[in-house]
Amino acid sequence: MTKILKKSQLSENVFRMTLEAPLIARERKAGQFIILRTDAEWGERIPLTIADADPLAGTIDIIFQTVGVSTKQLSLCNEGDSIADLVGPLGKPTDITNYSKDGRKGWVVVVGGGIGVAPSHPIAQAFKAAGNRVTAIMGARTKDLIIMEDEMRKACDEVVIVTDDGTYGRKGLVTEPLKEFCSLEEKPDEVVIVGPPVMMKFAALATKPFGVKTIASLNSIMIDGTGMCGGCRVTVGGKTKFVCVDGPEFDAHEVDFDNFIKRLGTFKDEEAAHKCKSGLFG
Amino acid sequence: MTAKEKLAIAPQEMPQQDPVVRAHNMEEVALGYTAEMAKKEASRCLACQAKPCVQGCPVKINIPGFLAAAAEGDFKKALAIIRESSLLPAVCGRVCPQERQCQKFCTVGKMFKDVAKAVAIGRVERYCADSVEPEKTEVAAPTGKRVAVIGSGPASVTCAADCARAGHEVTMFEAFHKTGGVLVYGIPEFRLPKRIVEKEIEGLKAMGVKIVTDFVVGKTRKLADMKKEFDAIFVGTGAGLPKFMDIEGENLIGVFSANEYLTRANLMKAYLEDKAATPFWHGRKVAVLGGGNVAMDASRMALRLGAEEVHLIYRRSEKEMPARVEEVHHAKEEGVIFHTLENAKRILGDEQGKVRAIECLKYELGEPDASGRRSPVAIAGSEFEFPVDTVVVAVGSGANPLIAATTPEIEVDRKGHVLVDETTRMTTMPGVFAGGDIVLGAATVILAMGEGRAAAAGINEYLRPR
Ligand SMILES: Cc1cc2nc3c(=O)[nH]c(=O)nc-3n(C[C@H](O)[C@H](O)[C@H](O)COP(=O)(O)OP(=O)(O)OC[C@H]3O[C@@H](n4cnc5c(N)ncnc54)[C@H](O)[C@@H]3O)c2cc1C
Ligand SMILES: Cc1cc2nc3c(=O)[nH]c(=O)nc-3n(C[C@H](O)[C@H](O)[C@H](O)COP(=O)(O)OP(=O)(O)OC[C@H]3O[C@@H](n4cnc5c(N)ncnc54)[C@H](O)[C@@H]3O)c2cc1C
Ligand code: SF4
Ligand code: SF4
Ligand code: FES
Numbered sequence: 195m196t197k198i199l200k201k202s203q204l205s206e207n208v209f210r211m212t213l214e215a216p217l218i219a220r221e222r223k224a225g226q227f228i229i230l231r232t233d234a235e236w237g238e239r240i241p242l243t244i245a246d247a248d249p250l251a252g253t254i255d256i257i258f259q260t261v262g263v264s265t266k267q268l269s270l271c272n273e274g275d276s277i278a279d280l281v282g283p284l285g286k287p288t289d290i291t292n293y294s295k296d297g298r299k300g301w302v303v304v305v306g307g308g309i310g311v312a313p314s315h316p317i318a319q320a321f322k323a324a325g326n327r328v329t330a331i332m333g334a335r336t337k338d339l340i341i342m343e344d345e346m347r348k349a350c351d352e353v354v355i356v357t358d359d360g361t362y363g364r365k366g367l368v369t370e371p372l373k374e375f376c377s378l379e380e381k382p383d384e385v386v387i388v389g390p391p392v393m394m395k396f397a398a399l400a401t402k403p404f405g406v407k408t409i410a411s412l413n414s415i416m417i418d419g420t421g422m423c424g425g426c427r428v429t430v431g432g433k434t435k436f437v438c439v440d441g442p443e444f445d446a447h448e449v450d451f452d453n454f455i456k457r458l459g460t461f462k463d464e465e466a467a468h469k470c471k472s473g474l475f476g
Numbered sequence: 477m478t479a480k481e482k483l484a485i486a487p488q489e490m491p492q493q494d495p496v497v498r499a500h501n502m503e504e505v506a507l508g509y510t511a512e513m514a515k516k517e518a519s520r521c522l523a524c525q526a527k528p529c530v531q532g533c534p535v536k537i538n539i540p541g542f543l544a545a546a547a548e549g550d551f552k553k554a555l556a557i558i559r560e561s562s563l564l565p566a567v568c569g570r571v572c573p574q575e576r577q578c579q580k581f582c583t584v585g586k587m588f589k590d591v592a593k594a595v596a597i598g599r600v601e602r603y604c605a606d607s608v609e610p611e612k613t614e615v616a617a618p619t620g621k622r623v624a625v626i627g628s629g630p631a632s633v634t635c636a637a638d639c640a641r642a643g644h645e646v647t648m649f650e651a652f653h654k655t656g657g658v659l660v661y662g663i664p665e666f667r668l669p670k671r672i673v674e675k676e677i678e679g680l681k682a683m684g685v686k687i688v689t690d691f692v693v694g695k696t697r698k699l700a701d702m703k704k705e706f707d708a709i710f711v712g713t714g715a716g717l718p719k720f721m722d723i724e725g726e727n728l729i730g731v732f733s734a735n736e737y738l739t740r741a742n743l744m745k746a747y748l749e750d751k752a753a754t755p756f757w758h759g760r761k762v763a764v765l766g767g768g769n770v771a772m773d774a775s776r777m778a779l780r781l782g783a784e785e786v787h788l789i790y791r792r793s794e795k796e797m798p799a800r801v802e803e804v805h806h807a808k809e810e811g812v813i814f815h816t817l818e819n820a821k822r823i824l825g826d827e828q829g830k831v832r833a834i835e836c837l838k839y840e841l842g843e844p845d846a847s848g849r850r851s852p853v854a855i856a857g858s859e860f861e862f863p864v865d866t867v868v869v870a871v872g873s874g875a876n877p878l879i880a881a882t883t884p885e886i887e888v889d890r891k892g893h894v895l896v897d898e899t900t901r902m903t904t905m906p907g908v909f910a911g912g913d914i915v916l917g918a919a920t921v922i923l924a925m926g927e928g929r930a931a932a933a934g935i936n937e938y939l940r941p942r
Contacts, residue, residue, distance in 0.1 A: 217696050231653060238744065238753035239653075263753050279653040281690035417744070417754075420651050420692055420878060422716040423736035429727055434720065439878075453727055456829035460729050464755035 196230070196280040199253060201273050204341040207260045208309060209269050210245070216252030218244070218282045224320035225288030225313075225411065225443055228254070229419045232271060234278035238264045241416045241438075243313035244283060257312035257341070263468050284419040285442045288317050288409075292325040293383035300326035303375055303382040304350070305368050305397055307333045307389025311342050313411055314388045318349045326383070327351045331371050333393070337362035368393060369400040376404035384409065387446060391455045398446035410446035412437045415460060428454050479522055483584065487593050488517040495809040499779045502665045502747060505806055506570070511549070514603035518546035518554075520584055520595045528581040529597060535926045537561040539578060539597055546600050555604040556611070563634050563929075566672045568922045569602025571663060571769075573800045577922070592801075615683050616643035621939045624649060624706040625685075626693045626879070629657020630921045631912025632712035633676055634928030635935070639710075640683040642936045647686040647706075649693055654743060657714055658913075659921070661743040662735070664773050666780070667803070670742075694882035699908070708907050708935045711886075711894060712928060715913035717874040721765065725823030726869070730757065730831035734766070734774045734870035741777050759866030761785045763834045764812075765820050766870035767797040772804060774868045775812045786812045787864065791819035791839050791852045817841070817852065821859060823867055835861040873918050886910075893917055900938070901931035909934050 200212035218228060222244050231237030246255040260266045271277060293300020302321040306314035311332050322328045330350040334340045335358045347353050354371045355363025364371070368389075375382055381404060387397040388411040401408045414426040414437040421439035428435055429450035435441065491507040492498075498505050509517065521543040529539045538557050545554035558565045572578075578597045579585060585594025621644045625636045628650040640646045654660055656673040681687065693699055693713075702709060718733035720726050737757075740746040744754035762778040764771050767790035778786045788807065790797060793816050797804060808814065817839045824833040838858035841850040875892035885905040887895045894903055894910040901909045911927030913919055 217691075221696060233753070234653075236745070236748075236751045236753055267753070279690050281651065281653070281692060282695065284692070284695060417736060417739055418652065420695075420716075421876070422718070423739055424718045424720065424733040425736040427727060434722075434727060453829065456729055457727065460757070461755040464758065468749075468753070468755060 195276040198275050210257045212253050215254045219247040219249045219252050222247050222283035223287030224316040226283035226285050228282030231279040232267045232277045240264045245312040259309040290320045290324050294325050301382045302326045303329045303385045305331045305387040307393040310389030331368050333368035373400050395451035408446040409443045411443050485520050488513040499810040505666050509603045517596050518543040518600050524583050529578045532581040533578045534922050535561045551604045551608050555608045565601050566605035569598045574598040575801050619643040621707040624709045627712035628655035631924040631928035634925045635710045635932045636685050638932030640685050649691040650689045651692040661739045694878045699883040711910040712912040713876040713914045715873045715918040716876045719872045723822050728825040728831050731867045734770045737868045761864040762866040763787045763864045764868045769799045771870035772799045772807045774870050789815045833861045833863045900934040
């Protein structure tokens with residue numbers, strides 16, 4: 195059992211929770227995730243990125259969006275409640291490089307779309323701590339869906355906000371500022387993208403012509419998260435890789451995003467039926 | 477009774493659920509003997525001096541001994557004899573490939589020239605385990621030594637029990653949220669009810685074994701760090717790495733490893749759609765690739781998950797199938813369609829990226845190879861395809877790489893199997909032992925159990941005060 199120590203709501207469908215997890219807080223590194231189950235008997239194993247951790251307090255933070263039955267169930271849990279299972283940290287940590295050399299600071303651009311800002315936060319922190327200059331591009335459909343702005347401002351040297359409808363920051367898609375950065379004389383040394391699969395696909399296409407190293411954090415469907423089921427597999431550079439053990443981060447220019455996006459929809463019909471039956475959605 | 481009279485007793489058939497009914501429920505297929513049947517079957521044993529059957533049992537159960545007690549109706553004594561050598565009789569009685577182990581060597585079967593007519597050792601073993609509450613296991617005075625057991629499959633359960641019995645303080649660490657290893661996530665309820673595995677785990681707890689679930693050694697904690705807290709460690713992490721065939725179309729929607737397919741249904745109980753939050757794939761026409769126990773389980777699970785047609789595709793002939801004979805027989809009875817001497821060449825998808833058909837090649841058996849097995853050879857130009865919407869790949873699994881990848885001190889072979897000393901079962905890291913599928917490659921429950929036992933002996937010797 196894992197205790198929920200804190201809970202807050204960041205936007206209509208996005209919640210943040212602090213969980214008691216001393217072992218995970220001690221071992222985790224940027225880019226890693228956990229798998230949890232709310233209900234001991236019937237719960238589904240769902241993967242969520244570790245958005246932050248405090249090894250001294252023995253806690254980790256998760257930030258999640260309610261998209262289906264399991265995330266909805268989690269959102270109904272309150273401070274003081276316990277969830278049945280929590281396991282981690284899983285996946286490979288982000289490969290953090292300090293690109294600074296000859297008096298020039300390395301430059302890393304972290305792109306977070308929607309809820310993807312949450313996983314991008316520890317990655318931005320780690321690149322910054324290594325000595326790089328870090329720019330964040332945060333994108334969302336509309337102003338109310340922008341999350342973690344203050345924290346991202348703290349973690350980065352510079353933050354660019356874009357919304358689809360122009361209600362906050364610049365109007366447009368994350369790919370626009372990203373392309374501009376890549377066209378500069380001094381290009382970013384690395385771009386990391388975390389967000390909805392379609393956004394990641396286009397962000398990867400945006401950086402490719404410039405030859406800028408681009409990493410995408412994939413959120414495939416998972417069960418065990420330890421390499422046992424192969425359900426999370428993706429095609430990277432023509433080879434099959436398991437996101438939970440070989441990833442979750444891969445060279446975005448090598449990922450077969452079309453297959454990845456299709457595979458994410460594997461259980462669409464089943465989940466829709468679940469959603470209706472669960473009584474959790476009005 | 478004279479030998480002649482014994483040979484005249486008809487082999488006791490195992491009562492089982494009607495195939496038509498059971499193909500659509502998760503209840504156990506083989507219902508088990510009654511006391512009367514168990515006694516009768518046990519009395520078919522000739523009590524051979526040379527005990528050839530014992531040679532066939534990997535843990536050398538005193539088979540004629542327990543059969544004699546069972547024939548007398550003293551099942552309690554029979555179970556006590558079994559438990560001297562095996563800790564998991566309710567499991568092994570159900571899932572051992574008896575026709576290739578104990579029963580293969582049985583004199584009675586030899587006399588009838590039919591292994592199916594051998595004394596049904598496994599079935600009697602199962603009856604003894606199911607009908608008698610085992611005595612509470614005595615635990616030696618605490619030694620003050622701490623043992624960590626990694627994994628909770630049959631190798632680990634056995635090792636934990638034997639170490640606890642010796643008085644060590646044992647903690648078991650399991651990556652999943654539930655203990656039992658393949659016995660709970662792989663082998664289906666209809667073949668091995670989960671309550672049987674749960675009972676074994678309860679037994680461990682009663683002996684004082686601490687159980688920690690949701691703990692991935694190598695991730696939650698490095699093995700080397702755990703070594704500082706434990707005097708000895710047993711690694712029984714199994715062969716959980718699913719193999720794929722590396723053919724075109726394997727990442728289409730609707731292609732699953734047997735591990736994923738079975739885990740969703742077994743461990744996550746996805747078949748109880750009204751309750752479980754984990755979804756499963758509703759396949760109508762399912763192709764299963766492979767010919768082992770895993771392939772049989774996946775095929776029969778597909779039927780229970782509502783498939784209209786299940787095609788089992790295996791590139792050798794039925795004779796070479798590694799599955800237990802009983803499972804092959806049950807699968808056929810339930811309506812699984814067998815395609816032997818055929819193999820998948822590629823999987824074809826529709827415009828949405830979903831499986832729509834499978835293309836196979838026909839095979840023939842060539843000359844025997846070095847191992848004496850006739851290897852299958854593809855017949856050029858024999859391609860044909862048929863429509864399916866689901867493909868389950870059950871062509872084997874490799875060693876779980878997690879521990880080796882995070883513990884350079886532990887040496888593994890080319891295939892990732894952990895290397896151990898044959899007598900002590902110690903790995904190349906002092907104080908760390910290993911056994912089960914992580915050492916043997918995908919094997920059997922009883923072999924894993926035997927390995928766990930051998931490793932426990934190694935650990936107990938290693939921790940012996942001197
Ligand atoms: C490594 C990793 C890190 C992740 N980190 C976060 C995070 O920090 N915050 C967050 O909100 N979400 C994160 N996700 C996604 C999250 O796991 C899914 O949103 C969640 O499992 C959906 O469960 P559900 O039952 O609520 O929805 P479901 O009813 O299961 O699904 C609704 C829809 O979401 C998609 N989906 C289903 N399962 C998954 C899955 N396991 N992963 C991704 N999409 C899925 C499908 O398209 C489905 O149709 C992460 C996923 C991965 C693999
Ligand atoms: C579908 C299927 C059907 C089978 N049918 C039969 C049969 O009929 N008869 C038969 O004799 N055999 C059968 N087998 C084979 C048999 O189940 C295995 O040989 C046996 O379970 C191996 O036992 P084990 O203890 O070595 O490992 P496993 O049972 O594989 O258990 C290993 C455990 O370790 C855990 N683990 C792995 N890594 C870590 C880690 N880093 N930290 C913590 N925990 C970890 C895993 O989650 C797992 O629970 C079947 C196997 C399958 C998959
Ligand atoms: S453990 Fe298996 S091989 Fe040994 S006697 Fe029992 S059924 Fe036969
Ligand atoms: S070989 Fe068969 S008949 Fe002989 S002792 Fe063993 S079980 Fe009995
Ligand atoms: S989630 Fe099962 S192998 Fe990655």
